[in-house]
Amino acid sequence: AQKVTQAQTEISVVEKEDxxxxxxxxxxxxxYYLFWYKQPxxxxxxxxxxxxxxxxxxxxxxxxxxxxxxxxxxxNFTITASQVVDSAVYFCALKVAGNQFYFGTGTSxxxxx
Amino acid sequence: xxxxxxxxxxxxxxxxQSVAFWCNPISGxxxxxxxxxxxxxxPKLLIQFQNNGVVDDSQLPKDRFSAERLKxxxxxxxxxPAKLEDSAVYLCASSLGRGYYEQYFGPGTRLTVT
Numbered sequence: 001a002q003k004v005t006q007a008q009t010e011i012s013v014v015e016k017e018d019x020x021x022x023x024x025x026x027x028x029x030x031x032y033y034l035f036w037y038k039q040p041x042x043x044x045x046x047x048x049x050x051x052x053x054x055x056x057x058x059x060x061x062x063x064x065x066x067x068x069x070x071x072x073x074x075x076n077f078t079i080t081a082s083q084v085v086d087s088a089v090y091f092c093a094l095k096v097a098g099n100q101f102y103f104g105t106g107t108s109x110x111x112x113x
Numbered sequence: 114x115x116x117x118x119x120x121x122x123x124x125x126x127x128x129x130q131s132v133a134f135w136c137n138p139i140s141g142x143x144x145x146x147x148x149x150x151x152x153x154x155x156p157k158l159l160i161q162f163q164n165n166g167v168v169d170d171s172q173l174p175k176d177r178f179s180a181e182r183l184k185x186x187x188x189x190x191x192x193x194p195a196k197l198e199d200s201a202v203y204l205c206a207s208s209l210g211r212g213y214y215e216q217y218f219g220p221g222t223r224l225t226v227t
Contacts (some may be wrong), residue, residue: 006137035214043220043221044218045204045216045218095214099169105153105155
């Protein structure tokens with residue numbers, strides 16, 4: 001069975017703190033893709049990053065970084081020096097063979113000024 | 114570049130009534146998705162189209178939900194008859210297809226069934 005678990009329901013941090021959002025996935029497929037999306041209060045999901053199962057290289061984009069570890073089936077997302085504009089719900093998602101997509105339940109991040 | 118368009122943005126209906134949602138994907142995107150997002154949950158994929166053909170509809174409640182994508186562009190999702198548990202945000206997304214799986218989402222339609 002395929003599954004995405006985001007154990008952190010809500011996180012609050014003070015502005016400029018670093019924060020890591022956890023994502024653990026389950027799949028028996030050897031080829032799969034992992035994604036992170038941001039859903040700000042306006043409601044529209046915004047694509048952040050895609051990783052395929054054969055590429056474990058970590059990625060950094062500005063204040064955002066992603067750590068993909070197949071050994072622990074995790075794809076964690078870190079925001080460095082958080083800002084108020086980072087306040088949103090963040091979703092981790094998994095795509096497996098057969099064109100099915102699975103989203104986690106999301107982590108609501110609040111950055112306090 | 115214009116994003117994914119959806120209408121209406123909000124809809125309130127009584128149970129057992131019918132409702133339809135419309136989606137216009139990003140120009141050139143071959144793949145179109147409909148998701149249901151219940152409050153406090155992640156999006157759940159209902160149906161996926163590749164051009165005008167259905168790729169996956171395994172989670173679509175076919176006794177009451179239907180969707181079409183005529184001419185491989187716009188799509189319509191219908192619920193008939195609606196139940197209270199259908200209250201949710203219905204999201205449309207599109208992607209280029211052909212190995213590009215990044216999805217771009219529309220603003221959604223918030224449905225309330227009373």
